[in-house]
Amino acid sequence: MKGLATLLIATLLTSFAAMAGPLEISFGGGPTATALADINASIGVFNALISHLNETFDTHPEVSGSVDPLDPMVSGLSFRAAERFWLIDWFGVGASVEYFSAASSTIGFFEGADVSTIDVDLGMRTVSIVLSGAATFVDLGIRLGVEGGVGYYYGIWDRSVVFEVPVEYPDAISGVPPNGEDRFTGSTIGFEVGLSLSYPIAEWFTIGSTVTYRAATINTIANSEGTQLDLDGDGSPEALDLDGITVRLTISLNIDLSLNGEKE
């Protein structure tokens, strides 16, 4: 959290610096694709076991029921608020705060001598603060530009797992995930690069879109006791691999802060 506070202060300082020139404040949101490679590998294990149990008990005379597989966590929605100070006509610096969430869940039962429950609920949220620079390359009414920045990413992972193998299952299965409910947190530094397209509707108002690639991996994500996330119980902790692409629609308010009312 110390890093988060530092970045917040840096963001405020950037804002104060922006008092000298044209300031752009934007809000946007859109779909975000994330790799979450370790997490989705674990979800793959969950689904392989669920599929195996479904097949095993599909024709079992004493057990009924089935469980739907989990959806992979490859996308979610993100929302961003940003401000940017244009140092010169085609180059600006700024900061943004972004919120992203994704989730996957399933619940089902096998009814035999006992009722065996499979109830898996996985959720992730991240908050990131990114200090960035942006450059406009083409300005023909529609502006095409690139942007890139360094950010602090704070992730929260919620895990609730009940995975009961029916007693009628004749064998032991490896890889059955451990039951439990817990919250894990972690943070990292990453970077983003992207392309932006913007169309000024008025001098003070712009709409646009950006495609941003994000590279950030939270390698250590742990609960309050310091235990690292091991979703599939294989003894190897999972990382939160946030690498991915965000497509974002934005609206921007352009505020001229120069004293004489003219752009510098």
Next chain:
Amino acid sequence: MKTARILLLIGTALLVVAALSGCLRRSQPQALFTATGTTQEIPFTVSFDGTLSYAPNGKIVSYLWTFGDGSSDTGPVVDHTYTEDGTFDAQLIVVDENGLSTSTALTIQALNPPPTAGFEFSPKSNMEGTYFVSCSETITFNAADLCSDDGDIVSYEWYFGYRLPPEFETPATASGAVVTHEFLWAGTYNITLTVTDNDGGAATYVERLDVRGGPPCNADITGDGTYFGAGGTCQ
């Protein structure tokens, strides 16, 4: 100014390429397996089936099993016999065609079969099919021939109960495969033998024994002026 823009554009393009290279990472295979009867008394055979394993990018080309007892095997489905007791981690390592590997494990509990316990005693009398022994006679209890184990029996512990009312003594016990004991008082005794083998396995055998005869009522059998049997326990 134009040069600066071009340099920025090239720099950004390089960053995009570097970032997107992360997308090309291949996912590891996942190792999963089932095993029959993971908790049994030795010797026993477990069938391991690793066909649940999968590789997101391609196929699995190698299944390597280690059974935790020093032996190993290869192949998607294997059998292994455990002959030593203990707790073992049976592990499967799968390798996909990209050379990526991962592993998973199950715990196998190979239980030590407990010894069997039993004993015979002599001399004894037979009255209408019921065996009994006499008071004040030295009885030999022999467990050497009726106990068995897959290893060695390292301990024989006997419990003969109280020869006198409990408030006057601690119960009589003995150790060894062959022991002797003398009952001072008539009654029915539960003779208990507990044997322990070299792996810590234990078994207990209990046999009821009639002891007949003995001193008259109110006899001072300890020689210290205390008279027992006044409570109606005389035979």
